[in-house]
Amino acid sequence: MAIFHLSVKIISRNKGQSAIASAAYRSGQRLVDQETGQIKDFTHKRGVQYSEIQLPEQAPRAYNDREILWNAVQVKEAKSNAQLAREVEVALPVELTRDQQIQLVHDYVQKNFVDQGMCADWSLHDKADGNPHVHIMLTMRSIKTTGEWASKQKSGYILDENGHKVPQIDPKTHEQKIGARGRKMWKRTTQTYNDWNNRDKVENWREAWAEACNKYFTPDLQLDHRSYQRQAKEQIPTIHEGTVARQMGDRSDRVQINQAIKAQNSLLRQLEQEWEQLKQQLERLKAALVRLLRAEPKQPLVQDKNTETQKLEIKESETTYDPHKLYELMQEKLKEAKQAKQVREEQEKHERTKVNRYDPGINRERGPQR
Numbered sequence: 510m511a512i513f514h515l516s517v518k519i520i521s522r523n524k525g526q527s528a529i530a531s532a533a534y535r536s537g538q539r540l541v542d543q544e545t546g547q548i549k550d551f552t553h554k555r556g557v558q559y560s561e562i563q564l565p566e567q568a569p570r571a572y573n574d575r576e577i578l579w580n581a582v583q584v585k586e587a588k589s590n591a592q593l594a595r596e597v598e599v600a601l602p603v604e605l606t607r608d609q610q611i612q613l614v615h616d617y618v619q620k621n622f623v624d625q626g627m628c629a630d631w632s633l634h635d636k637a638d639g640n641p642h643v644h645i646m647l648t649m650r651s652i653k654t655t656g657e658w659a660s661k662q663k664s665g666y667i668l669d670e671n672g673h674k675v676p677q678i679d680p681k682t683h684e685q686k687i688g689a690r691g692r693k694m695w696k697r698t699t700q701t702y703n704d705w706n707n708r709d710k711v712e713n714w715r716e717a718w719a720e721a722c723n724k725y726f727t728p729d730l731q732l733d734h735r736s737y738q739r740q741a742k743e744q745i746p747t748i749h750e751g752t753v754a755r756q757m758g759d760r761s762d763r764v765q766i767n768q769a770i771k772a773q774n775s776l777l778r779q780l781e782q783e784w785e786q787l788k789q790q791l792e793r794l795k796a797a798l799v800r801l802l803r804a805e806p807k808q809p810l811v812q813d814k815n816t817e818t819q820k821l822e823i824k825e826s827e828t829t830y831d832p833h834k835l836y837e838l839m840q841e842k843l844k845e846a847k848q849a850k851q852v853r854e855e856q857e858k859h860e861r862t863k864v865n866r867y868d869p870g871i872n873r874e875r876g877p878q879r
Contacts, residue, residue: 513722514600515715520646521592528579528586528593528646535632535644536560540576544583556636559611563618563629569656572628579630582648585658594646595705597622597714601633601641602722609725614643617721621714626651626703651703659702667696787846794842 520526533540533549537557540549562573572578579594586593601610610633618629628648635641651659666674676685677694686694704710758764 512600513719514598514642515718516598517711517714518596518598519592520594520596521590522586522588523590526593528582529576531594531596532575532579532630532646535634535646536575536630537632538575540579542583543580556634557632558607558635558641559633561611561615561631563615563623563631565623565626565628565652567626567654567656568628568652575630578628578648581658585650592649595649597645597647599643599645599718601635601643602725603639603641605725610641613721613725614645617718618645621717622647625705627705628652649705661702665698667698783846783850787843790846791842794838798838 520528520531527542527545527549529540529542529544530549532538534551534554535557537551537554537560539552541547542549560575562575562578564570564572572581582593599614601613605613614631614633618631622629622645629645630647631643631645633641633643650661653659669675674695677696678684679686688694759768
């Protein structure tokens with residue numbers, strides 16, 4: 510069954526990272542870092558099945574060359590703490606063919622990143638270990654219509670509710686300030702050139718990836734980008750295993766943790782099913798009780814021992830049930846169900862113990878142990 514995974518991280522200089530080295534590793538190619546003169550050669554890397562570069566219309570066509578693109582990024586991002594690229598990693602549905610996987614990623618990258626002005630460089634990895642995934646490297650700066658990199662921040666005027674510029678007021682004269690060459694001064698603000706670093710962007714990308722995948726799936730196999738808690742599901746999430754852990758199998762702590770989590774989730778699902786059955790039984794009990802009370806015969810009422818017994822009719826509108834009694838019946842039914850389950854589990858445990866108990870007469874060749 511397809512799983513949902515999408516993570517986002519930043520490739521930056523202050524982590525000692527290089528855009529060229531990152532691109533070479535993910536694409537399995539040999540690239541030259543013009544900044545250092547070093548050659549990053551990852552042509553021996555296994556599992557790289559496909560790579561592609563997608564560019565916005567205003568980007569130079571030369572950026573279709575991976576080496577030119579990321580060297581240009583490193584020239585522009587010269588600060589020691591500069592952010593070089595954003596990486597989005599997604600897990601691919603194993604139910605899709607390779608061509609479908611490639612088309613899925615291409616369309617997703619085009620709509621969510623390239624159409625927004627980013628240069629995208631992505632590679633599909635698959636070592637036939639059941640974990641096909643894609644690394645998507647994205648540029649951090651917008652590209653202007655001239656083909657040049659834009660600034661990460663831009664300055665603009667602060668506008669009032671009518672859309673007019675707000676003047677800077679001199680606190681001494683209480684008049685608008687006058688700057689160089691007699692120009693009036695207006696309040697300005699600095700804002701980011703694009704909104705790619707906004708916190709809600711990641712949530713949008715996650716939701717868009719689930720929607721893109723679900724176009725290939727039937728309604729019963731739909732992915733959901735939300736956590737189990739947000740989906741109101743009583744289910745424990747598993748942890749990321751990784752290729753090394755999967756190769757180790759049961760020897761890996763991560764694999765063992767996930768096995769325990771899956772066993773707990775299986776028990777939770779069983780309890781949920783039993784709880785649904787109990788609720789249905791309680792609803793049937795409630796309906797039966799209501800019908801019984803509505804069909805209750807007319808009650809005799811003795812007014813006087815010395816006079817003849819009189820029968821009084823009880824109006825149908827007055828024939829109701831006591832909610833407290835109904836609640837007690839529901840609780841009693843639930844208690845009986847729990848006790849029956851406990852008895853059943855004890856019987857099963859006794860049977861297992863009985864089967865596993867040693868019988869000295871079973872091994873007739875060796876005879877009983879002494």
